Every structure is written in C-alpha cells, then in structure tokens.
Amino acid sequence: MRDNTKGMKTVTISPKHQIVIPLAIRQSLGIRPGQKILALQAEGRIELIPVVKAKKLRGFLKGIDTSVQRDEDRF
Numbered sequence: 001m002r003d004n005t006k007g008m009k010t011v012t013i014s015p016k017h018q019i020v021i022p023l024a025i026r027q028s029l030g031i032r033p034g035q036k037i038l039a040l041q042a043e044g045r046i047e048l049i050p051v052v053k054a055k056k057l058r059g060f061l062k063g064i065d066t067s068v069q070r071d072e073d074r075f
Helices: 023-029
Strands: 037-042 045-050
Touching: none
Parallel strands: none
Antiparallel strands: 037 045
C-alpha cells in the first residue's frame, strides 16, 4: 500500500479479487469486521459506502431548523 495524493491510498487486488481497506480509513469511518458495505460503480470508479443501521442514525438531525416557507395553498 502506498500514499498517493491527499490521503489517497493504493491497494492491491488479491487473486480472489479482494482488497484490504487501509487501517487509517477503517478507523476514521469506524468500519468493523463483518460490517456491510455498499459497492457502487460510478463514472469509472468504485465507491465503497459503509451501511449504517437506521437505529444508529436516530437523532442525527437533532436541532435542525424545520421551519419552511410554504405557499398559502400548501398547508
């Protein structure tokens, strides 16, 4: 594994088509063994997105301003 530009890491694909997510990235995202990750193909690249349980997301919008300007006919 090598550092590229601005925190990017180069990883090698194993003969079984597996990769190891670098430790620093796993730690910063809180990725644990057995956790599910979405793999998306987007514009010629692969994006890996950790799946977060809905229960863990509870309250993450606490304090958000919910007042919205509405048209008079939209109440």
